[in-house]
Amino acid sequence: MSADFLYGIEVVINGLMAGVLYALVALGFVLIFKASGIFNYAQGVMALFAALTLVGIMEGQVPFSHLINAIFGTDLHYFGWTVPALLAIAVTVVIMIFFAWAVQKFVFRHLVGQEPIILFMATIGLAFFLEGVGDLMWGSDIRTIGLGLPQGGSLWIEEATASLGGDDFYGFFLDKLDILATAVAAVLVAALVAFSQYTKQGRAMRAVADDHQAALSVGISLDFIWILVWSIAGFVALVAGVLWGVKSGVQFSLSLIALKALPVLMLGGFTSIPGAIVGGLIIGVGEKLFEYLVGPLVGGATENWFAYVLALIFLVFRPQGLFGEKIIERV
Amino acid sequence: MLDSGEQSVETLLEVNNIEVIYNHVILVLKGVSLTVPKGGITALLGGNGAGKTTTLKAISNLLHSERGEVTKGSIEYRGEPVADSSPSELVKKGVIQVMEGRHCFEHLTIEENLMTGAYTRRDGGAAADLEMVYNYFPRLKERRKSQAGYTSGGEQQMCAIGRALMSRPETILLDEPSMGLAPQLVEEIFGIVKNLNEKEGVSFLLAEQNTNVALRFAHHGYILESGRVVMEGPAAELRENPDVKEFYLGMSDEGRKSFRDVRSYRRRKRWLS
Numbered sequence: 001m002s003a004d005f006l007y008g009i010e011v012v013i014n015g016l017m018a019g020v021l022y023a024l025v026a027l028g029f030v031l032i033f034k035a036s037g038i039f040n041y042a043q044g045v046m047a048l049f050a051a052l053t054l055v056g057i058m059e060g061q062v063p064f065s066h067l068i069n070a071i072f073g074t075d076l077h078y079f080g081w082t083v084p085a086l087l088a089i090a091v092t093v094v095i096m097i098f099f100a101w102a103v104q105k106f107v108f109r110h111l112v113g114q115e116p117i118i119l120f121m122a123t124i125g126l127a128f129f130l131e132g133v134g135d136l137m138w139g140s141d142i143r144t145i146g147l148g149l150p151q152g153g154s155l156w157i158e159e160a161t162a163s164l165g166g167d168d169f170y171g172f173f174l175d176k177l178d179i180l181a182t183a184v185a186a187v188l189v190a191a192l193v194a195f196s197q198y199t200k201q202g203r204a205m206r207a208v209a210d211d212h213q214a215a216l217s218v219g220i221s222l223d224f225i226w227i228l229v230w231s232i233a234g235f236v237a238l239v240a241g242v243l244w245g246v247k248s249g250v251q252f253s254l255s256l257i258a259l260k261a262l263p264v265l266m267l268g269g270f271t272s273i274p275g276a277i278v279g280g281l282i283i284g285v286g287e288k289l290f291e292y293l294v295g296p297l298v299g300g301a302t303e304n305w306f307a308y309v310l311a312l313i314f315l316v317f318r319p320q321g322l323f324g325e326k327i328i329e330r331v
Numbered sequence: 332m333l334d335s336g337e338q339s340v341e342t343l344l345e346v347n348n349i350e351v352i353y354n355h356v357i358l359v360l361k362g363v364s365l366t367v368p369k370g371g372i373t374a375l376l377g378g379n380g381a382g383k384t385t386t387l388k389a390i391s392n393l394l395h396s397e398r399g400e401v402t403k404g405s406i407e408y409r410g411e412p413v414a415d416s417s418p419s420e421l422v423k424k425g426v427i428q429v430m431e432g433r434h435c436f437e438h439l440t441i442e443e444n445l446m447t448g449a450y451t452r453r454d455g456g457a458a459a460d461l462e463m464v465y466n467y468f469p470r471l472k473e474r475r476k477s478q479a480g481y482t483s484g485g486e487q488q489m490c491a492i493g494r495a496l497m498s499r500p501e502t503i504l505l506d507e508p509s510m511g512l513a514p515q516l517v518e519e520i521f522g523i524v525k526n527l528n529e530k531e532g533v534s535f536l537l538a539e540q541n542t543n544v545a546l547r548f549a550h551h552g553y554i555l556e557s558g559r560v561v562m563e564g565p566a567a568e569l570r571e572n573p574d575v576k577e578f579y580l581g582m583s584d585e586g587r588k589s590f591r592d593v594r595s596y597r598r599r600k601r602w603l604s
Contacts (some may be wrong), residue, residue, distance in 0.1 A: 112396055113396055113397065113398060200446075200450065203439070203443055203446060203447055204447060204450055206436070206438065206439060206443075207436045207439060207444075207447045209438075210436040210437055210438050210439065211434050211435075211436055211437070212396070213393060213396065213430065213434060214430060214434035214435070214436060215436075215447070216393055216396060216418045216419075217391065217393055217418060217427065217428045217429075217430055217434070218422065218427065218447050218448050218450055218451075218494060218495070218498065219418060219419040219421075219422030219423065219427070219450055219451040219498060220419065220447070220450050221417070221419050222396075
């Protein structure tokens with residue numbers, strides 16, 4: 001096999017793995033949109049906030065230290081301990097559940113029955129609010145996540161595949177972190193699908209997604225389901241935040257990955273979990289492959305816009321996305 | 332299941348002079364009172380916009396999510412005030428509503444739809460009750476793996492009633508089960524309602540525009556007009572009442588009349604009851 005072809009395959013594999021990360025962010029959007037019709041603009045900020053919280057807890061940072069120091073004239077910054085990763089993740093999950101509860105209790109409970117655009121605006125407000133709280137709690141420095149996740153190229157795969165090509169092929173270069181992210185995302189998605197298909201609460205979640213009034217009428221508490229959905233979205237945000245955070249550091253720009261999720265959603269459909277996955281993969285692969293094949297001809301940097309153009313084309317020809325909920329119409 | 336001695340029968344639901352306002356301004360119910368006895372089928376009749384659905388939603392408390400509010404009067408279930416109970420609390424107490432227009436969960440299968448009805452139950456008897464529902468609605472068993480959105484209107488209505496049954500209710504508030512169904516199917520569904528009433532002892536409060544069918548199956552009837560109860564009585568009496576015959580059943584003893592001769596409101600109005 002020619003080296004060019006093999007490098008092409010490598011690009012595709014790397015694209016798939018980048019796509020998984022896009023899919024993870026998109027998944028958070030889909031969960032909330034499906035269950036409550038809310039397009040949650042704050043999903044990206046939730047990922048940032050979750051990652052920040054995780055780092056802060058692990059490093060034993062004092063939350064709101066700037067505020068406390070300014071008011072009481074103290075000089076607190078760190079508790080002086082470090083928290084093991086698993087415990088820190090558990091605490092972060094609890095915080096995200098609390099956040100879900102607060103969002104439902106203080107924002108969306110009061111907006112039941114309002115227009116979608118009003119709900120959307122509320123999530124924009126929520127995004128800015130959460131960003132501010134994140135800053136105030138943990139400071140605005142760029143942080144690195146010390147979870148000890150493997151990083152760098154996988155030599156093992158490189159060596160094992162080097163013999164496939166000729167002298168000018170040195171084997172596939174795959175980032176260990178990408179491989180891990182793919183595995184994590186696969187497990188997460190499988191768990192989510194199993195939860196929504198085979199459990200009572202999952203069934204209730206789908207029922208709420210279909211018809212709020214009917215769900216109420218059989219005694220399903222919308223409040224509870226929405227808190228559940230926001231909690232799950234919070235957890236997904238945490239996973240996405242950590243994986244992206246390990247890659248590029250935990251910083252404000254993390255919240256912009258939400259923008260990368262938009263084309264994924266347009267491609268996959270706003271209401272489909274498989275759609276989010278496949279959409280993410282298509283965008284990931286398409287982006288990398290386009291950069292590899294066409295990029296050199298147009299001067300590169302196509303990754304910045306390729307996804308959006310692809311999404312635009314989809315909007316024109318298939319507005320509900322690849323897997324958008326089938327609109328059931330009986331004749 | 333109800334015999335002639337209606338007076339001695341235990342009252343399940345008592346609605347006392349309620350007023351409902353939508354959006355803080357639109358007065359929809361202007362003092363509606365009614366009682367639902369245990370083991371009976373009570374019909375709530377009247378034309379479009381008379382307030383039947385609103386009355387049912389006021390009882391099941393689904394009004395809240397539509398910006399409606401009970402501003403006066405009281406609603407009691409087994410003597411307990413329930414005007415502030417959430418729909419989910421009411422379902423646990425045994426009152427469940429089957430909404431107008433079926434409202435099945437379209438993307439869930441028939442069986443999953445039925446299982447959502449057992450959401451509030453903790454007793455683990457749902458599997459056995461699924462069989463009970465399939466006994467009453469054999470058609471649902473045939474279609475249990477199909478998405479509810481792709482089943483026929485009659486099957487969806489059966490699914491909606493079956494779903495309510497899964498909560499093991501004492502009282503079902505059934506809103507317009509005949510809507511959009513062929514007469515034969517309407518008979519079939521009302522037959523099942525009667526069966527459920529007699530064999531499972533479920534009490535029904537039935538809102539219906541199809542006065543003819545409703546009065547044949549119900550024990551007692553209320554007629555609503557513009558948010559007020561204008562007439563009530565045992566179904567057999569209402570069926571024979573000349574006003575009801577003329578206005579709701581489209582029959583008249585006097586033969587065809589000129590429209591000029593029809594005095595529009597001969598009915599006795601009851602402002603408070």
